[in-house]
Amino acid sequence: MNSVFALVDCNAFFVSCEKVFQPALEGKPVIVLSSNDGCAIARSNEAKALGIKMGDPLFKIQEIVKKNHVKVFSSNFSFYGDMSSRVMETLKQFSPSLEIYSIDEAFLNLRSLPENELFSHGCRIKEIVKLWTGIPVSIGIGPTKTLAKVANHLAKKQSLGCCVLLKQNDIEAALRNFSLQDVWGIGSQWSKKLSYLGLTTALDLAQADSSWIRKTFNVILARTALELKGISCLSLEETLQPKKSLISSRSFGKPVTSVEVLRQALSYHASSLAQKLRQQKSTTSLVSIFIRTSPFHRHEPYYMNSCAIPLLFPSHDTTLLIKAVTSGLEKIFKEGALYKKAGVMALQLLPEDQVIPSLFQDKEGLIRRKLLFQTFDKLNDRFGRGSLVFASEGFRKTWRSKASLKSASFTQDWEQLPRVR
Ligand SMILES: [Mg+2]
Known part of the structure; x- marks a missing residue:
């Protein structure tokens, strides 16, 4: 086999x-x-x-x-x-x-x-x-x-x-009654197009000529057809590829008007991105932020703005990211708008072992900060995310999305463990 x-x-x-x-x-x-x-x-x-x-x-x-x-x-x-x-x-x-x-x-x-x-x-x-x-x-x-x-x-x-499903007969019988729309990676758009050509079940696609599919559609669909035939084209991807860009964003529970609250939300996202970057051992050299009001509010004018802030050196240092988003916010904040969503993106990611330290960086300081963030991440891993935060994230998080019906943190907080009486 x-x-x-x-x-x-x-x-x-x-x-x-x-x-x-x-x-x-x-x-x-x-x-x-x-x-x-x-x-x-x-x-x-x-x-x-x-x-x-x-x-x-x-x-x-x-x-x-x-x-x-x-x-x-x-x-x-x-x-x-x-x-x-x-x-x-x-x-x-x-x-x-x-x-x-x-x-x-x-x-x-x-x-x-x-x-x-x-x-x-x-x-x-x-x-x-x-x-x-x-x-x-x-x-x-x-x-x-x-x-x-x-x-x-x-x-x-x-x-x-x-x-x-391994025997040819079993596979055919299963595919005969299997709608194309439900086949992995096909979706409603492609299944519609395929149905115009008379292909409606997964078996129809499995039996179609794969070079014709490649010419008429593309190589991805041809690969799906081969996979349905039992020819393996997709292998197991055991190692997670580090992401090329990262985003952290959230809608607010209720509209936000204050620049201070926006700064707290953006600082929270910056901090969570920095933590993710350290986790996947990469750095960013370009941070982008956005703020926007609700596009569905008929009586309020829509406002959306974004801004990219280059960092002096590729980094995953939380303080530098927070500084960047704070300076970006000053440029795009407009008084009087009812903000509904904000977010931060980390772009131009580079693995940390490929970063060439600049002549102008304080080497000893860098090592000290590396140790600081190792401890920071360890504490948050051990006691739960948010146990240790930067003051600029704020403590009350009034911008948080609605989650009034959330169950307890059964697996993350000793205080919230289920009790057996
Ligand atoms: Mg499931």
Whole structure:
């Protein structure tokens, strides 16, 4: 056998995380909202059965929520991130090679297992992940990543939650009833175009001539067609590529008018970017900021402005980034506007080991600051993000987005651990 991939996908992940520490939610309709309590981004099966769709804005479904006592949660991303690492750590037991594809999905290489053991192995993975983390997962196994994705879709509909697609007959039967729109990476735009040409199911694409697809569309779609045929074109990406640019931005819970509050929000974003840069061992030499009012306010004039601030040296020093965003804000702040969102971007990233120190930099000072930030990051890792902050970020964070329905920080704060009475 050439290659065998398993795609492990957590079921309704954010909702499942909430259920782990609040078992009373089991069997109840539950939804989790996007940031600023906007739309539903995760739904329990019971909530799906009530007709709540992915992306439904809360105000639209308020009626259903009230009538059926749907439990609504603000998103608690740092908690979900923690639960995700628990799931991924557990998965590492089952295969030496693993690609973390998203917060709730991972590909595993199961090539070394005999074909007749794959199904039971999949069921075992599912069992252990549930036992060790409390999170239910579905597992799809196939000879290519795209077919593993298809198998995962089917697994979600089966009671055992595991589906293996390796035999040619099984693959064909599955693809015959599989809509092209649901194939990994196709989406509604391409599926529409393909349907004009008479291709509507995944099998149609698998059987189409791949050089014709490459000529008519592009190489990416041709690759998908080959993957559906069972020819593996996408390998496991085990190492995370460092990002080329980083952004941190947030909508405000209520409109902000004060320059001081904007400065605090931008300082918070600058500080969080600096921390991310140190984590991925890179530096930035260009920081860009933006502030804007709401484009949906009919009676208020729209104002948006941005500004890029070059740094003297490539750096991941929080104080330098905060200084940069503060000076940028002075240039673009306009009095009287009702600001709704602000953010900071770190551009022109360079790995820290490729930075050539400038003649004009104080070498000893640099070493001291490196040690300072190592300690800063260690403390925040140990006691939780925000335990140690820069005063310019402010302490009250009045600009924070709405998250009034957020669950406790079960995994990050001793004070908020669930109690058993
Ligand atoms: Mg999922």
